[in-house]
Amino acid sequence: MADKQPLREQVKHHLEHPKLDQQTTDALLQQLQPPPRLVQRLRPLLASVAAALLVFGAWTASMYPDTTTRHQVPPRMVEEVIMNHLHLRQMEVLTTNFDTLTSSMEKLNFVPVPPDGLSPLTLVGGRYCTLKGVLATQLLFESADGTTVTMFQTAYDPSRFGKLPRREDNEASVRVNERGVQVEVWVEQGVVMAKAQSRS
Amino acid sequence: MTFDAAKLNRLYQFCLALTGHPANAQDVLQSAIERYLQQRKNVDEPMAYIRQTARHLFYDQLRRQRCLRFDTLTDPDLYEGVEQQLDAWLIDQQSVAHIYTLLTPQERESLFLWAVEGMTAQEIADQLGEARGTILSRLHRIRQRLNALDSDVSEGQHHGR
Numbered sequence: 596m597a598d599k600q601p602l603r604e605q606v607k608h609h610l611e612h613p614k615l616d617q618q619t620t621d622a623l624l625q626q627l628q629p630p631p632r633l634v635q636r637l638r639p640l641l642a643s644v645a646a647a648l649l650v651f652g653a654w655t656a657s658m659y660p661d662t663t664t665r666h667q668v669p670p671r672m673v674e675e676v677i678m679n680h681l682h683l684r685q686m687e688v689l690t691t692n693f694d695t696l697t698s699s700m701e702k703l704n705f706v707p708v709p710p711d712g713l714s715p716l717t718l719v720g721g722r723y724c725t726l727k728g729v730l731a732t733q734l735l736f737e738s739a740d741g742t743t744v745t746m747f748q749t750a751y752d753p754s755r756f757g758k759l760p761r762r763e764d765n766e767a768s769v770r771v772n773e774r775g776v777q778v779e780v781w782v783e784q785g786v787v788m789a790k791a792q793s794r795s
Numbered sequence: 796m797t798f799d800a801a802k803l804n805r806l807y808q809f810c811l812a813l814t815g816h817p818a819n820a821q822d823v824l825q826s827a828i829e830r831y832l833q834q835r836k837n838v839d840e841p842m843a844y845i846r847q848t849a850r851h852l853f854y855d856q857l858r859r860q861r862c863l864r865f866d867t868l869t870d871p872d873l874y875e876g877v878e879q880q881l882d883a884w885l886i887d888q889q890s891v892a893h894i895y896t897l898l899t900p901q902e903r904e905s906l907f908l909w910a911v912e913g914m915t916a917q918e919i920a921d922q923l924g925e926a927r928g929t930i931l932s933r934l935h936r937i938r939q940r941l942n943a944l945d946s947d948v949s950e951g952q953h954h955g956r
Contacts, residue, residue: 601884602910602941605891606906609891610811610907610910611808611911614807615800619821623798623828624798627798671882674879678879727882
């Protein structure tokens with residue numbers, strides 16, 4: 596059976612494959628060369644702008660002593676997590692054993708991480724899903740009082756997910772509350788973790 | 796902005812997404828770049844300008860050939876959630892190549908902006924100067940084609956093809 600991956604990745608791969616031949620590329624780049632006089636005129640202006648940006652950036656950084664405020668979760672990711680939590684689909688793997696779940700989810704390009712601080716919760720199972728267009732896993736946990744907690748995991752790519760707090764650096768996770776669901780996001784062992792819990 | 800091979804290829808890939816044909820894509824790209832060079836001093840965002848010029852040139856071509864199909868007006872609320880549905884869709888490479896041959900130029904263009912440029916429906920609408928509902932409708936038609944393809948494959952497997 597052909598290997599299935601998220602649509603966005605497959606389309607990207609398909610559309611980014613064709614390239615111009617070298618001769619055409621060189622000819623077009625030659626045409627697009629900026630006129631020398633313009634470049635020379637801009638150079639001192641660009642240098643001044645770069646210096647001003649550096650000063651502004653340093654001043655802005657000093658206004659934010661708390662590093663967690665610099666972390667932002669992409670809005671679409673929060674939306675995906677909430678929708679998958681509220682419209683819970685059937686788990687593809689049913690098990691209370693994390694090692695069994697890990698070995699069953701062969702399509703993932705990362706190893707699911709048993710998250711810290713979840714000991715009062717019991718693993719129920721897991722399923723494949725996507726997060727921001729990449730293959731991920733949704734894990735279902737249950738507490739003693741029957742509360743459902745879902746956790747999403749996927750390999751961390753800063754260019755896709757932006758800067759997220761790292762558990763290993765003792766950075767506090769980002770919390771978002773929307774539509775009665777509390778979403779908590781952090782990175783642990785190179786894996787993006789997004790925990791969703793309905794607020795009582 | 797300095798152009799390099801990567802940016803040129805990204806523009807070429809957009810033109811190819813529009814035209815569906817390598818030779819036509821190169822022609823459209825060349826013409827768009829020539830127009831840009833004439834207006835260069837007044838252009839703030841060259842990549843967006845060249846993309847926009849390329850699409851105008853291509854759709855003018857289609858109008859002259861009377862090949863342009865217009866989207867019907869739709870209520871954007873009808874297709875809310877279609878972006879999330881496409882985000883969650885799993886597919887193999889062969890099916891992507893096949894689906895792509897079935898799409899209209901407008902659908903190919905929207906799919907390119909959604910997948911390669913990572914734009915939302917609103918951002919695509921802003922980029923193309925169209926209503927968000929129109930973009931959602933296009934994405935919905937793409938999803939319908941994906942559904943139909945899945946049904947064909949399942950039917951084939953069921954009949955032991």
